[in-house]
Amino acid sequence: MLVRVGANKTAEPVPSQLSELGRAFWSECKYRGGSKLFKEAEPASHVYQIREGAVRTYKQLSDGRRQIGAFHLAGDILAVENCETHRFTAEAIVDTTVWIAKRRSLFARLAKGDIPAANNVRDLVTRTLEHAENHILLLGCQNSLEKVVAFLLEIDRRLGHPDVMVLPMTRRDIADYLGMTVETVSRSLSVLRDERILSFRGTKQREIVLHDRSKLAERATSV
Amino acid sequence: MLVRVGANKTAEPVPSQLSELGRAFWSECKYRGGSKLFKEAEPASHVYQIREGAVRTYKQLSDGRRQIGAFHLAGDILAVENCETHRFTAEAIVDTTVWIAKRRSLFARLAKGDIPAANNVRDLVTRTLEHAENHILLLGCQNSLEKVVAFLLEIDRRLGHPDVMVLPMTRRDIADYLGMTVETVSRSLSVLRDERILSFRGTKQREIVLHDRSKLAERATSV
């Protein structure tokens, strides 16, 4: 389930905003796809930085309805904004490597007046809020096709506009992120495929090639 | 539109978390219903504390669709979390009195190591995030009746469970907050009225009496 392998020893750069905190600050953990990093309402003891893989954060209702708040990809930092307890559950979508750091260590730095660290934390929280507000706009105002387009543009941007977009998440994850059903997600993707805006690579339906990003963006909701 | 009347001189207590910042910190402004406190994308120069009245914050799409992110009532503090620029528009719903303070003054305090102020700011931001995440859950997972029930319970709680709930906002505001149409909001309220869970006082449809809060809560979505 969870394997701590000690402080990181790789030579890769830390691709994030808290890198200044230094290597010794973090230690590495691995999670199998489907296992939880933490659960809603648990005490928030650590912050997480994704090194490889992907994580979904969600809230769930008693009858099983699930709302995914965000997908977290390599480089993303997680749970900085959670205070005493986690307000949602975090689950590895695929096998995932993360660096974790104790929140206490981080706050100790902040208390000592570490200005850059404080700025980084503030930036992270601001970005989280911004994402949530855009998500609210999407859920409240957009129709199904617009939602799927917005999702594709978001992931494409966050993956750095790759030739082939490899989605770690299932259609169900996408549906629960966009507040719709898997069937409607699938139908919307089929519409975009029929319009030659995208295609699936090979027989896998999780590898998407965007043929016309500007045409895709035209289908998006404009602010 | 906007009338500055100088530092506040009333004897009322400051009903909020930033009260320790002191009276001299704030000055009073009045806004007519419908006028804007600030617009999306404007530089964020002040923070706002509502003394009387109500404010809606929203984002708007180019075709007119509007998503209200939150309603702010007396005592609420606004725009602490906005960094360089405001990420949404804030508009007085009715005639509203606010205290405003320069962000620079607040940040100067934080920079000087004012721990209580920093904690208060962190609490405010956490609460804002929590509200946004619950809002996402509502918009993504709930049907129209559940949304209206959630709205009523939220306002009832924030007004301190009054005998008569006087809504400052229109049905359109409620609809744009819940991601539905005015007609459906109206129909949902009629359902609750027909079930004797609530009634309208007098001929005004903005004054609501909750007859059975536990029955109302049963209709709510449970986590």
Add this chain to the structure above:
DNA sequence: CGACTCCTTGACAGCGTTCAACAGTAGTGG
């Protein structure tokens, strides 16, 4: 009074859900 806004209600349509069937893939074990 007329013009306007706000709200409710009815009729109807349509978007998205629900239900169902089916195909493709992956994993497991004989």
Add this chain to the structure above:
DNA sequence: CCACTACTGTTGAACGCTGTCAAGGAGTCG
């Protein structure tokens, strides 16, 4: 290797919730 199962994703058909359109009542303001 194949059989079997579980899971994932797509597509079709029908239903129903919610949006759209329309009408009308009630309150407000000049």
